[in-house]
Amino acid sequence: MRDPADLYELTGDALRVPEGLHLVAGLTGFADAGGAVSQFNEYLLDRLDSTVVATFDADVLLDYRARRPIIYFDQDHLTNYQASTLRLYLATDEIGQPFLFLAGFEPDFRWEQFTAAVLELVLRFKVASTTWVHAIPMPVPHTRPIGVTVSGNRSDLIETMSVWRPHTQVPSNVLHLVEYRLSASGATVVGFVLLVPHYLADTEFPSTALSALESTSAATGLIFPTDHLREQNREFVARIDEQVAENPELGKLVGTLEARYDAYMEGSTLRSPLTDEDGELPSADEIAAELEKFLAIRRTKDDGSAS
Incomplete structure (x- = not known):
C-alpha cells in the first residue's frame, strides 16, 4: 500500500x-x-x-x-x-x-x-x-x-x-x-x-x-x-405541521407513522420502525407528493422571489 x-x-x-x-x-x-x-x-x-x-x-x-x-x-x-x-x-x-x-x-x-x-x-x-x-x-x-x-x-x-x-x-x-x-x-x-x-x-x-x-x-x-439551529428547526417544523393540518390524507399518513413509531418504542412486537406485517407502510413518494407544494413555496421564499 x-x-x-x-x-x-x-x-x-x-x-x-x-x-x-x-x-x-x-x-x-x-x-x-x-x-x-x-x-x-x-x-x-x-x-x-x-x-x-x-x-x-x-x-x-x-x-x-x-x-x-x-x-x-x-x-x-x-x-x-x-x-x-x-x-x-x-x-x-x-x-x-x-x-x-x-x-x-x-x-x-x-x-x-x-x-x-x-x-x-x-x-x-x-x-x-x-x-x-x-x-x-x-x-x-x-x-x-x-x-x-x-x-x-x-x-x-x-x-x-x-x-x-x-x-x-x-x-x-x-x-x-x-x-x-x-x-x-x-x-x-x-x-x-x-x-x-x-x-x-x-x-x-x-x-x-x-x-x-x-x-x-x-x-x-x-x-x-445550538440556539440559532433550534429556532430554525421550530420554524421548519411549524411549516410542515401547517401542511399536515391542512391535508387530511397527509395527516393520516403521518399519524400512521406516529402510531408505528410509538408502538415500537414502547416495546411492541414490531420488529423495527421499518416494518409492519399487518399493513402497508406509507411510501416516501406518497408523503413527498403532499409536501411538494410546501417545499416549492419554501424555496421560493428563500430565494426572495415571493412577495
Whole structure:
C-alpha cells in the first residue's frame, strides 16, 4: 500500500495540537439524509473557532466528474471557484475545550490508504476517542425525536442511545471502514447513524443537525451552541405541521407513522420502525407528493422571489 502520509499535508498549526483530544468526523457524499452531515459541518465551522492542521489531496481522492465543484459565471467571466476540500481542523467548543474535527467530502478513491492516514493521525495526536456521524432515510415521523443507531465499542452509548439494532448488510461509507480499523486496533470509536424521516430526506431538516450535535456531545462532553439551529428547526417544523393540518390524507399518513413509531418504542412486537406485517407502510413518494407544494413555496421564499 502507498504511504498514507502522501495523502495529506500538515500545516504549522499541527505542532500546537494538544495530545489526547477527541476527534469528531463528518464526511459528505453518500446518503446524507436531511442534510444532516452537511449542516453539522457547516454549523460547527461557522460557529466555532477553528484552524486547519492537515489538508488532504483532493486531486487524488475526489472524482470530479461525479461531484463537480461549483464556479460562478458572472455575465462574461468566471469567478468564485469553490474547490472541494477535506481537512482536519483544531477547533474549540463553546466553553473553550479543544477537539479535532475532520470535515469535507467523502473520498471516492483510495479508501484503504485514506483510512490508514486517519489512523496515522489518530496515533500522531494520541486521540482519546473518535466520533463520527452519518444519516439515512427511515419511515419515521417528523413529530418524534430523531433516533440513532450506535456502532463502535462504546457499550455505554449503545445501551442508552441506540434505538434500532438491525442484523443487516448496508452499503458502507469510508468512515465505516475507519471505525472498523480503529475498533480492531483497540482505539475508542463510536458512530451515530441518524434515522431521518424518509419524506424529508432530500431537504435540509435542522433537527438532523441538532441530533448530530447532541449525539457528539454525549460521546465527547463537548458543548456546542445550538440556539440559532433550534429556532430554525421550530420554524421548519411549524411549516410542515401547517401542511399536515391542512391535508387530511397527509395527516393520516403521518399519524400512521406516529402510531408505528410509538408502538415500537414502547416495546411492541414490531420488529423495527421499518416494518409492519399487518399493513402497508406509507411510501416516501406518497408523503413527498403532499409536501411538494410546501417545499416549492419554501424555496421560493428563500430565494426572495415571493412577495
